[in-house]
Amino acid sequence: MHIDFNKMRFITVAADSSACPEPDLPEIVLAGRSNSGKSSLVNALANRKDLSRVSSTPGKTRLVVYYGIADTLLLTDLPGYGYAKASRQEIQRYSGLADQYFQSGRPIHLALVLLDIRHEPSEADRIMMQFLADRKIPFMPIFNKSDKLSRAERMRAMTGHRNWLHKNGFSVEPLAVSTQSREGIDALVAVLSSFLYPDSI
Ligand SMILES: Nc1nc2c(ncn2[C@@H]2O[C@H](COP(=O)(O)OP(=O)(O)OP(=O)(O)O)[C@@H](O)[C@H]2O)c(=O)[nH]1
Ligand SMILES: [Mg+2]
DSSP states (O other): OOOOGGGOEEEEEESSGGGSOOOOSOEEEEEEBTTSSHHHHHHHHHTOSSSSOOOSSSOOOOSEEEEEETTTEEEEEOOOBOSSSOOHHHHHHHHHHHHHHHTSSOOEEEEEEEEETTSOOOHHHHHHHHHHHHTTOOEEEEEEOGGGSOHHHHHHHHHHHHHHHHHTTOOOOOEEOOTTTOTTHHHHHHHHHHHHOTTOO
Protein backbone atom coordinates (compact mmCIF):
# COMPACT_ATOMS: atom_id res chain seq x y z
CA MET A 1 0.00 0.00 0.00
CA HIS A 2 1.24 3.46 -0.85
CA ILE A 3 0.85 5.72 2.19
CA ASP A 4 -0.99 8.86 1.17
CA PHE A 5 0.85 11.50 3.20
CA ASN A 6 -1.19 14.23 1.49
CA LYS A 7 -3.99 13.22 3.83
CA MET A 8 -1.89 13.82 6.93
CA ARG A 9 -3.44 16.07 9.56
CA PHE A 10 -2.39 17.55 12.88
CA ILE A 11 -3.80 15.48 15.75
CA THR A 12 -2.58 16.83 19.09
CA VAL A 13 0.38 17.78 21.25
CA ALA A 14 1.48 16.12 24.47
CA ALA A 15 3.92 17.17 27.16
CA ASP A 16 4.72 13.57 28.04
CA SER A 17 3.76 10.07 27.04
CA SER A 18 0.83 9.91 29.48
CA ALA A 19 -1.04 12.46 27.34
CA CYS A 20 -0.40 10.66 24.07
CA PRO A 21 -3.12 9.33 21.78
CA GLU A 22 -4.02 5.66 21.98
CA PRO A 23 -1.31 3.65 20.23
CA ASP A 24 -3.77 1.77 18.06
CA LEU A 25 -2.16 2.64 14.74
CA PRO A 26 1.31 2.02 13.34
CA GLU A 27 3.55 4.81 14.61
CA ILE A 28 6.58 6.41 12.99
CA VAL A 29 8.64 8.61 15.31
CA LEU A 30 10.89 11.45 14.13
CA ALA A 31 13.96 11.88 16.29
CA GLY A 32 17.10 13.91 15.81
CA ARG A 33 18.98 16.93 16.99
CA SER A 34 17.34 20.29 17.03
CA ASN A 35 17.47 22.01 13.64
CA SER A 36 17.95 18.75 11.70
CA GLY A 37 14.63 19.28 9.92
CA LYS A 38 12.12 16.99 11.64
CA SER A 39 9.27 19.49 11.41
CA SER A 40 10.28 20.36 7.84
CA LEU A 41 10.07 16.67 6.99
CA VAL A 42 6.48 16.55 8.28
CA ASN A 43 5.64 19.35 5.84
CA ALA A 44 7.56 17.76 2.97
CA LEU A 45 5.83 14.40 3.45
CA ALA A 46 2.43 16.10 3.60
CA ASN A 47 3.31 18.33 0.64
CA ARG A 48 2.36 21.40 2.64
CA LYS A 49 4.19 24.44 3.91
CA ASP A 50 2.34 25.09 7.10
CA LEU A 51 1.33 21.85 8.77
CA SER A 52 4.28 21.93 11.12
CA ARG A 53 6.10 24.87 12.72
CA VAL A 54 9.56 25.29 11.28
CA SER A 55 12.00 27.83 12.61
CA SER A 56 15.53 29.03 12.25
CA THR A 57 15.57 29.20 16.04
CA PRO A 58 16.71 25.83 17.34
CA GLY A 59 14.47 24.14 19.84
CA LYS A 60 11.23 25.08 18.10
CA THR A 61 9.43 21.85 18.85
CA ARG A 62 9.26 21.49 22.62
CA LEU A 63 6.38 19.10 22.92
CA VAL A 64 5.55 15.78 21.34
CA VAL A 65 3.49 16.68 18.28
CA TYR A 66 1.25 14.13 16.62
CA TYR A 67 0.20 14.00 13.01
CA GLY A 68 -1.77 11.23 11.45
CA ILE A 69 -3.50 9.75 8.49
CA ALA A 70 -6.93 8.49 9.47
CA ASP A 71 -6.99 4.76 10.14
CA THR A 72 -3.49 4.37 8.75
CA LEU A 73 -0.66 5.94 10.64
CA LEU A 74 0.59 8.15 13.45
CA LEU A 75 3.61 10.35 12.77
CA THR A 76 5.24 11.72 15.90
CA ASP A 77 7.53 14.77 15.93
CA LEU A 78 9.74 14.63 19.04
CA PRO A 79 11.58 17.66 20.43
CA GLY A 80 15.12 17.82 19.10
CA TYR A 81 18.11 17.15 21.26
CA GLY A 82 20.97 19.55 21.83
CA TYR A 83 21.82 22.11 19.26
CA ALA A 84 25.51 22.37 18.37
CA LYS A 85 27.52 21.32 21.40
CA ALA A 86 24.92 19.69 23.59
CA SER A 87 25.86 19.63 27.23
CA ARG A 88 25.93 16.29 28.97
CA GLN A 89 22.98 17.45 31.02
CA GLU A 90 21.02 18.26 27.89
CA ILE A 91 21.75 14.88 26.36
CA GLN A 92 20.64 13.21 29.58
CA ARG A 93 17.46 15.26 29.66
CA TYR A 94 16.67 14.30 26.10
CA SER A 95 17.48 10.68 26.68
CA GLY A 96 15.14 10.91 29.68
CA LEU A 97 12.32 12.00 27.40
CA ALA A 98 13.27 9.56 24.66
CA ASP A 99 13.62 6.86 27.27
CA GLN A 100 10.18 7.63 28.63
CA TYR A 101 8.72 7.83 25.16
CA PHE A 102 10.34 4.78 23.68
CA GLN A 103 9.78 2.72 26.83
CA SER A 104 6.18 3.73 27.41
CA GLY A 105 5.09 0.46 25.85
CA ARG A 106 3.88 2.12 22.68
CA PRO A 107 4.35 -0.16 19.70
CA ILE A 108 6.68 2.08 17.72
CA HIS A 109 7.07 0.60 14.29
CA LEU A 110 9.90 2.77 13.09
CA ALA A 111 12.05 5.72 14.12
CA LEU A 112 13.47 8.10 11.55
CA VAL A 113 16.66 9.64 12.88
CA LEU A 114 17.13 12.98 11.13
CA LEU A 115 20.70 14.12 10.51
CA ASP A 116 22.50 16.81 8.57
CA ILE A 117 24.16 15.34 5.48
CA ARG A 118 27.03 17.83 5.81
CA HIS A 119 28.20 16.57 9.17
CA GLU A 120 29.30 13.31 10.70
CA PRO A 121 26.66 12.16 13.22
CA SER A 122 27.36 13.66 16.65
CA GLU A 123 27.86 11.78 19.89
CA ALA A 124 24.23 12.58 20.77
CA ASP A 125 23.15 11.06 17.44
CA ARG A 126 25.21 7.95 18.14
CA ILE A 127 23.63 7.66 21.60
CA MET A 128 20.17 8.00 20.04
CA MET A 129 20.84 5.27 17.48
CA GLN A 130 22.41 2.98 20.07
CA PHE A 131 19.40 3.58 22.32
CA LEU A 132 17.07 2.46 19.52
CA ALA A 133 19.25 -0.49 18.55
CA ASP A 134 19.42 -1.68 22.18
CA ARG A 135 15.62 -1.62 22.36
CA LYS A 136 15.26 -3.34 19.01
CA ILE A 137 13.27 -0.42 17.62
CA PRO A 138 13.87 -0.36 13.86
CA PHE A 139 15.34 2.94 12.70
CA MET A 140 16.45 4.61 9.50
CA PRO A 141 19.06 7.38 9.43
CA ILE A 142 17.77 10.15 7.17
CA PHE A 143 20.47 12.57 6.03
CA ASN A 144 18.68 15.83 5.33
CA LYS A 145 19.66 19.09 3.59
CA SER A 146 21.17 17.38 0.54
CA ASP A 147 20.45 20.59 -1.40
CA LYS A 148 23.38 22.15 0.46
CA LEU A 149 25.85 19.87 -1.34
CA SER A 150 26.81 19.34 -4.97
CA ARG A 151 26.10 15.95 -6.50
CA ALA A 152 29.71 14.84 -6.06
CA GLU A 153 29.87 16.11 -2.48
CA ARG A 154 26.63 14.32 -1.70
CA MET A 155 27.95 10.99 -2.92
CA ARG A 156 31.14 11.44 -0.96
CA ALA A 157 29.21 12.41 2.16
CA MET A 158 26.91 9.39 1.91
CA THR A 159 29.89 7.05 1.52
CA GLY A 160 31.32 8.58 4.69
CA HIS A 161 28.00 8.16 6.53
CA ARG A 162 27.72 4.51 5.43
CA ASN A 163 31.22 3.89 6.77
CA TRP A 164 30.40 5.67 10.03
CA LEU A 165 27.24 3.54 10.51
CA HIS A 166 29.19 0.37 9.76
CA LYS A 167 32.03 1.35 12.09
CA ASN A 168 29.55 1.96 14.90
CA GLY A 169 27.82 -1.37 14.38
CA PHE A 170 24.57 -0.09 12.87
CA SER A 171 23.49 -2.26 9.96
CA VAL A 172 21.01 0.14 8.44
CA GLU A 173 20.85 1.78 5.05
CA PRO A 174 20.94 5.60 5.15
CA LEU A 175 18.80 7.77 2.91
CA ALA A 176 19.65 11.24 1.57
CA VAL A 177 16.81 13.75 1.37
CA SER A 178 16.13 17.44 1.12
CA THR A 179 12.89 18.73 2.59
CA GLN A 180 13.59 21.88 0.60
CA SER A 181 14.20 20.54 -2.92
CA ARG A 182 12.18 17.37 -2.17
CA GLU A 183 15.06 15.21 -3.35
CA GLY A 184 14.59 11.72 -1.91
CA ILE A 185 11.14 12.44 -0.44
CA ASP A 186 9.26 10.18 -2.88
CA ALA A 187 11.86 7.48 -2.30
CA LEU A 188 11.36 7.86 1.45
CA VAL A 189 7.57 7.53 1.06
CA ALA A 190 8.13 4.34 -0.95
CA VAL A 191 10.48 2.93 1.70
CA LEU A 192 8.03 3.80 4.50
CA SER A 193 5.12 2.29 2.57
CA SER A 194 6.86 -1.01 1.97
CA PHE A 195 8.22 -1.08 5.52
CA LEU A 196 4.77 -0.66 7.08
CA TYR A 197 2.86 -2.68 4.49
CA PRO A 198 5.35 -5.29 3.27
CA ASP A 199 2.70 -7.72 2.03
CA SER A 200 0.76 -5.40 -0.22
CA ILE A 201 1.77 -4.33 -3.70
N1 LIG B 1 18.65 24.04 3.07
C1 LIG B 1 17.80 23.30 3.76
N2 LIG B 1 17.33 23.75 4.95
C2 LIG B 1 16.48 22.94 5.62
C3 LIG B 1 16.07 21.66 5.13
N3 LIG B 1 15.24 21.11 6.04
C4 LIG B 1 15.12 22.01 7.05
N4 LIG B 1 15.85 23.11 6.80
C5 LIG B 1 15.98 24.31 7.68
O1 LIG B 1 16.51 23.92 8.93
C6 LIG B 1 15.95 24.68 10.00
C7 LIG B 1 15.35 23.78 11.06
O2 LIG B 1 14.25 23.05 10.52
P1 LIG B 1 13.13 22.41 11.48
O3 LIG B 1 12.28 21.57 10.59
O4 LIG B 1 12.47 23.45 12.33
O5 LIG B 1 14.04 21.48 12.42
P2 LIG B 1 13.60 20.57 13.67
O6 LIG B 1 14.42 19.33 13.59
O7 LIG B 1 12.12 20.40 13.68
O8 LIG B 1 14.10 21.46 14.90
P3 LIG B 1 13.54 21.43 16.43
O9 LIG B 1 12.07 21.62 16.37
O10 LIG B 1 14.31 22.53 17.06
O11 LIG B 1 13.92 20.09 16.99
C8 LIG B 1 14.92 25.61 9.32
O12 LIG B 1 15.54 26.86 9.11
C9 LIG B 1 14.63 24.91 8.02
O13 LIG B 1 14.19 25.80 7.01
C10 LIG B 1 16.59 21.23 3.86
O14 LIG B 1 16.32 20.14 3.34
N5 LIG B 1 17.44 22.09 3.23
MG1 LIG C 1 10.73 20.85 15.09
